[in-house]
Amino acid sequence: MLPKLGSVDAAGSVEAVGSVGPVGSVEAVDVAGWSCPLPLRDHPRVVMGHGGGGALSAELIENVFLPAFGNGPALAALGDSAALDVGGARIAFSTDSFVVRPLFFPGGSIGDLAVNGTVNDLAMSGARAAWLSCAAILEEGVETAVVARVARALGAAARAAGVEVVTGDTKVVEAGHGDGVYLNTAGIGLIPPGVDIRPQRARPGDVVIVSGEIGLHGVAIMSVREGLEFGVEIESDCAALGGLVAAMLAVTPDLHVLRDPTRGGLAASLHEIASAAGVGVAVRETAVPVPPQVANACAVLGLDPLYVANEGKLVAFVPRDRAEEVLAAMRAHPLGAAAAVIGECVTEHPGMVVARTAFGGTRVVDLPLGEQLPRIC
Amino acid sequence: MLPKLGSVDAAGSVEAVGSVGPVGSVEAVDVAGWSCPLPLRDHPRVVMGHGGGGALSAELIENVFLPAFGNGPALAALGDSAALDVGGARIAFSTDSFVVRPLFFPGGSIGDLAVNGTVNDLAMSGARAAWLSCAAILEEGVETAVVARVARALGAAARAAGVEVVTGDTKVVEAGHGDGVYLNTAGIGLIPPGVDIRPQRARPGDVVIVSGEIGLHGVAIMSVREGLEFGVEIESDCAALGGLVAAMLAVTPDLHVLRDPTRGGLAASLHEIASAAGVGVAVRETAVPVPPQVANACAVLGLDPLYVANEGKLVAFVPRDRAEEVLAAMRAHPLGAAAAVIGECVTEHPGMVVARTAFGGTRVVDLPLGEQLPRIC
Structure with missing residues (x-):
């Protein structure tokens, strides 16, 4: 489990620690002879977590790049591509x-x-x-x-x-x-005609499907870089998902959201979708396919598999009435053989991801602050 | 003047020093447990010049990247964009x-x-x-x-x-x-309809026009990086040329070649065009607009302004019958006010660039091996 990176207030909204207001609200700092507004009060210097795809990355993008590029709302509304x-x-x-x-x-x-x-x-x-x-x-x-x-x-x-x-x-x-x-x-x-896939289209009732076992890429990198041995070689799942997505689109062009859970893992992807669409996401932790070698490595290292990076997996939000067919099409594809329904999109707790644990409890799945292991991609 | 980087044989063709055959013709080397063909016999390791936009860059691209990407001819035929x-x-x-x-x-x-x-x-x-x-x-x-x-x-x-x-x-x-x-x-x-601008389209008879004074970017970087003082602050010419090109295309869509002489300067650009089209390029050295501060800096440093990088200039190969109008349109644009005809495209010495000097002699303008000053862009 990651250290808690945010806090849930009484009204249920999540506040990220370390987030500050937009550029311009704070004091100036002198840089190489220029007077510049200090963009991130808590982070006058770049830290590794700014590249981790979590809350710190979002803070840098929202407070530094988007205002500078002058098309913040348009760029911010995008998923991974324009x-x-x-x-x-x-x-x-x-x-x-x-x-x-x-x-x-x-x-x-x-x-x-x-x-x-x-x-x-x-x-x-x-x-x-x-x-x-x-x-x-x-x-x-x-x-x-x-x-x-x-x-x-x-x-x-x-x-x-x-x-x-x-x-x-x-x-x-x-x-x-x-x-x-x-x-x-x-x-x-x-983009094929009639296709409109983006995080904002998640709707309560959507079925959340993951295309296979999670955590392999991050654990593979850790195993070679940190000199860790888990008794069995763990290979990255690195793969191109275009064929799998085409197979899913052949069932219906009306897929709502697709996301590849890379930096920040499944947790970051689900969090971004919940936040972009203003919906809640409810995950059954026991339904998430975690291979034994990833589970073991995470247990040893004290990591949560939901936060570990993947490079050949996707998570899909699919209308309930087409979910069974889409799941079947995924399982018929080599890169989706272990696809599984892991949860659903709900009206409760908008903007939040909540996981039901193996013991019947629930926990909030926060947006990670940075990446557990930097430079995994 | 740069050290000579190539030699001209009796038949007039230029042979680059250090160029070797394609990957696979040489012995293998062991890299991190893998057996790999040694791609560049004379350069088992990357040197700064591989990033200089000259002969070494071309060698790396042709011998390493293009064969690996498997679309060598298509990619090699491209100019700066696809x-x-x-x-x-x-x-x-x-x-x-x-x-x-x-x-x-x-x-x-x-x-x-x-x-x-x-x-x-x-x-x-x-x-x-x-x-x-x-x-x-x-x-x-x-x-x-x-x-x-x-x-x-x-x-x-x-x-x-x-x-x-x-x-x-x-x-x-x-x-x-x-x-x-x-x-x-x-x-x-x-790309507007009817426009087909690429290095291969240079034709004998084409007029060679440069859009303004050369050498400013490279000298500006040298002046601040190497702690050199030339008595006057020299500013980079860094600018976007889309508007100037649009003004030229308004005269005729039939511009043959455009090139921005960045790394390797005007010399590298002219050389690439001569080589791609199999034509000769004849330049009148005295016609090339070299501002006094660049001339002075180059004299002090022993550099040739033809090899110094620009970031807001272009060189154009224009059909002779439209050259006067195109030049006028360039001069009417703020970024082309100092545009000048510097030479022409000829049938003689195909693949070579020859400059007539101020003293009436001629010299071969070679493709530079690397960049005189690395990391200028």
Whole structure:
């Protein structure tokens, strides 16, 4: 279990610890000769958690980037990708940088992540990824053979996902800066007509389905990076979900929400959906598929599997009357064989995720502050 | 003057020093337990020049990335962006990462570069940039006020360029890795009907026009980074060129080639065009607009202004019969006021750039091996 990161007040609303008002309400600080408003009173400097996909990331985005970009509401309303109209078609556009350590891990590499991460962000709007950009920031002194191995992994993952790398960039930074290879991909996908999948569309009554066993990616990274041994090699679930989503859309274009629970795990994804749609989410903890090796590792490390990152799983909010068919279609797909209903969307406790425990109790599933283990993607 | 980086053989073809055959023709090297072909015999490790936009960058891209991505010919044929068909429209797609040091410099910042660099890459295919992604890799410990200042610069540049940031990502790496802020942007632009601008379209007879004074960005970065003083503050020319290109296209959609001479300067851009189209380029050195402060700085530092980076200039190959009108349209635009004809495209010495010097002699303008000063963008 993570330390509690928020508190529930009497009215049931959750207040994140460390959140502050918008930029401009606080004192100025002098930076390199410029007077700037201090954006985050509790965080005058960036901490690792700002990259963890939890409350701290949200704070940085909402208080620093969105006001600066001047299109806060539009950008904030997006899920993992933007939907844009081009010549009568609708495209999805998304980007991610990848700074995972180590570059190669059981079940994948930074190259696989760079493809699958962006392909999956696009798939979560129902889009079939078509084109990727690939930009590398290399560290002076890294073996070119390592770069080649990363590039080959990326190319193989792109072919497997049916997406083409069409443009790129390479920069080099001095030895000691960077960590061998950082990658960025941006992707463009085509959204099929009639599809409108976004967090805001979650509705009370929706059935919540997860596509398979959770926690594998995060535990795989921990096992190689922290030198931990769990008696059995645990492989990342890193995979491209475009085919699985297409199989689900073949049942009905009216899927309400799709989300890939990466940084912050299932907890962060469910929390974001509950918050975006103003609904409650009720999860049956015993229904969440946690493989034994993840359960064991989490028990040893004192972690909650709900907060551990995945790279080849999705969570879907599906209208109740189509849920059975969608679940069957998922189970018929190799990447959804272990799909399971884990809960439902409710009118109670809007904005909150509540889990019923194995012992019949309930607990609030908070938005994590940061990531339990940084740099997992 | 740069050290000579290539040699011209008797037949007039240029051979780059350090270039090797494709991956697979050389011995294997063991990397982290994997057996990998050694991709670059002369460079078993990445050097700064691999990020310089010259011959070393090309070698890395051609020998490592393109074979791995499996679409070498398609990707290699591209200029700075990919042209893609979507729903009856043609879009351009491009990406760049930005690792400039320092983050703020006279005339701009990494935030301005991140917008203008990608907007300009799109503009070089005639596309009007519409949407940007923005991904930041932050270093733990960097002041959030610095991040906010970068974000505001980026937002202001986006508004000035008429482009919208629609999707983003934030990652954090440990203190000591990274350099405060690295940025990546990818951009989507719309290519007007009838426009087909790419390096392969250069034709003998084309007039070569540069949009203004060269060398300002590179010298501005040198002046602040290397602690050099040239008696006068030199500002980067960092600017978005979409409006200038639109003004040129209003004269004729039949512009043959556009290129923004960033890393490697005008020399690298002209060289790439000559090579891509299999034509010669003849430049009159005295016609190239070099402002006095750049000339002075280059004289002190022993640099050639043709190799110094620009961030708000373009070079155009224009059919001779429309060149006068296009030049007039450029001069009527604030970013093209100092536009000048600097040479022409010829049938002689295909693949080579030759400059006539002030003294009546000629010299071969080679593709630079790397960048004179790394990390200028």
